[in-house]
Amino acid sequence: MKIKTRDMILISIFAALTAIGAFIKIPTPIVPFTLQFLFCAYSGIFLGGKYGMYSQLLYVGIGLIGIPVFANGGGITYIFQPTFGYLIGFVVCSYVVGKLTENLDKVSFTKIFTPVLIGLFFVYLFGVSYLYMIINLYMKKEMSIRSAIAAGFTPYITSDLILSVLVSVTSLYVIPAIRKAGFKKEFVR
Template identity: 75%
Template sequence: MKTRDMILISMFAALTAAGAFIKIPTPLVPFTLQFVFCAYAGIFLGAKHGLYSQILYVGIGLIGIPIFAHGGGITYIFQPTFGYLIGFIIGAFVIGKLTEGLKEIKVWRILGAVLSGLFFVYFFGVSYLYMIVNLYIGKAMTIKGAIAAGFLPYITSDFILSILVALTAVHVIPALRKSGLAKVITE
């Protein structure tokens, strides 16, 4: 791996961490900007390096550095929101896979990729929320309740953010190509 790649991977891990601190507290799952940087990691770094950036972010948090929305440490795996972090890893990979090598950079194509990644973030996030609340915390929560707590309050804002990511990416990608920095995204 080249030094440039390691720097970019680290940078997107740090941006995702910064996104955790830009939050609006809500009862169970806080609204943060982490997904925005997760999506950009997939778009700008590609599947493999986008995946690495999110693994690095989660790994740093699990070793004890408080970079998650509610802290850090290995015991964070028992937080109801940990599934969203797993979703960021998968989401960045999916977004990268769907945007790598796009011949035409169109808003709807980028948006489709971002929404596909968002699906996995919510899939893992809501599933983990349901599992932890029922099995670890010991409270009864239905699947409908998990969806109501971990999906419905956030999907509108995440959809709007996904549109903004797609709108900005279609302008940034050509600039990266022109400067020679877009290695992963080819014409």
Template identity: 75%
Template sequence: MNIKTRDMILISMFAALTAIGAFIKIPTPIVPFTLQFLFCAYAGIFLGSKHGLYSQVLYVGIGLIGIPIFANGGGPMYILQPTFGYLIGFIICAYIIGKLTENIEKVTAIRILGPVLLGLFFVYLCGVSYLYMIVNLYLGKAMSVKGAIAAGFIPYITSDLILSVLVALTAVAVVPVLKKSGLLNRV
């Protein structure tokens, strides 16, 4: 694997931004509302699939080694937290958004919004599934699929859809400038 120093810095920067997004939170009963998805989506758009994925893997890896950069702490036991599935979803999300946006020649809000929404779908698919599994299998509490959706999806989808539109609208302004300056290695 041959990664340039510039790319390492950008990967690290987006891992740090995602960590910062974890601390900008509104506490709720099970899953706190954070800005992690915002930076995860930007990582996919600005870094592309491979480096966007690396940034989120780095973020999750740093948290799992014990540095408390997740919304509710850190450490290897965090994989037993009901919210860990969202972190897995961030990794997939950054890759999907990057893969679907890295070859877009003319950047429009609609062309960016579709991949961002697909990435968000995978965040919720992983997050709600993991929430259901951990609550039922590890915590030993009874939670229905409907209950998992009510706890891990319904309260957050509106704000995440707003963030998705924000990402798409700002990408329309930022991506062409980055391309023109040569800072975005895309088509």
């Protein structure tokens, strides 16, 4: 597999942006509010499914080798954190959003917002499921599915929906500008 230097740089930039998004956070009891989802969705929209996924895999890989780029640190033992499922969800989200938007001829709010919502669904699917599994199986604490949803979904869905609208609205302006600059095939897939 050959990846152009420009694509490697863009993949790295979006991995770095996701890491920066982890440090822009509001601490809460189990799952902190961060801006990681924002950059995860942008990576899918601007890089396409495959390269967007690569950017999130790079981000997760860097964190797992020990560089503290996650919201609560880093290292291989991070897989035992209740929030690790959200990181898996970011990888899937970026791929799904990218695949659903990479061949759009005409950009509209609905054509961007719908894939972003589908990507957000996968973030929560993996995030809340992993949260439930780690707390019950690894930490050996009792947590019902309802409690997992209350801890990992309910407090954050409103802010993530706002971020989804922000991603969709800004993409309406950024994608045409990038295409007008002549990067239609190289940058916005």
